[in-house]
Amino acid sequence: MTRGLAMAHLAAHDALNAIDRRYEPYLYDRRAEPGAAADAAVAAAMREVLLGALPGFGTPEQHAKAKERLEAAYAATLAKVADDRVRQDGVAVGQAAAAAMLTFRKSDGATTTVAYTPESQPGQWRPHPNPVPANPPIVDAAAAAGNLPAMLPQWGQQMPFTMRAPWQFRLPPPPTLTSELYTRDYNEVKRLGSKQSPARTADQSEMARFWYEGSPQGWNRIARIIAAKRGLDRWEYARLLGLLNAVLADGYIAGADTRYLYNFWRPVTAIRAGQSDGNEATAGDPSWETFMNTPPLPEYPSTHSVCGGAAATVMARFFGTDQMSFTMTSGPPFAGITRTFKNFSEAQEENGASRVYSGIHFRNSTVAGITQGERIGRQAFAQYLQPYRP
16 A cells, blocks of 8 residues: 555656646656646546556455546546646646656566565564454454464565665664563563453553554545645645655565564564563463454564654654644544544654554564654655755
8 A cells, every 4th residue: 555655646746746846856857738737637647556556466356446446536536627638738747757657666576476484483473363353353254363474575675765775774673582671561562452451541442443544544644634724735735645655655665674684573472472482571371362453474663653753754844843733533444533632743652552552562663663764754854855946
């Protein structure tokens, strides 16, 4: 999702700035025909890139549904542009920006096959179970049980959008199993992240549900809420979403690079095997279950937190302040939860902490993830989509 969104929003940004150069382009550096329709350019860029980003991911049924929604949105947008010439000129520049993006990322490594074999030593990741019943529910009984193979082991070798390399902001190793930091984190997530934890408060449970939706959905919604409050024009809006989605994509790339390098185990594995980790202060519980389903990939860092740090950093710099309050309502799988935040920093911290309350990450992994994300966000904002100065 983050790869496709980054490609689409950056192409839309480039198409708009080919019509009226206000910001430096990301990739496509040509000029549109005078008077080309901005709405048509954005729609064409988004449509072409999103269709082009589908191959290699998802099922045929998902592709068909996605294409149906794309075509409906595209047709509805073009119908609003009455003038045939300016509409076609807009479509042409949008398609050109999309073609440049698709060509550029054709061999970016996103669909490369990478061999990955899980290990079984203490501290090493291996397939793990979900709580019973799965939370949130999963229709497929086999998938609901968990114990799935590692997801997208190639992702950390993918060409980034704003970083010089996937490992540019690589993190140091996670704490050793006998360290005080690991002991603290182990006992915290065991206490607060279990399925029926009596210590987890109602507010902490709500946080876990609210942020479970996923980084691209939540942070894009936050950006749209703030953009509407500030009355951004098309060009400002496209720049914001281009930068935001680029750092979200790089957050997953950088996180995957670190994750698959260290292959650290998830809390559910660690706690069930606690008697064999060499640490007398980490009592094991073979029947321990998480509050939420655990994604099937190594634990360190929390990429959810990486993305939160990157997104919050970009938005604070874009708007010139961290102190922007907002209220957001969550989407699926726990739709309808509304929470209010004083600033972006508060949101990024709660976003990270939610993974501890879900039982799927250690605290240090969320802290390290936010740090990694902030580095990604600072560099991206300083180097990309800058105001145009002729």
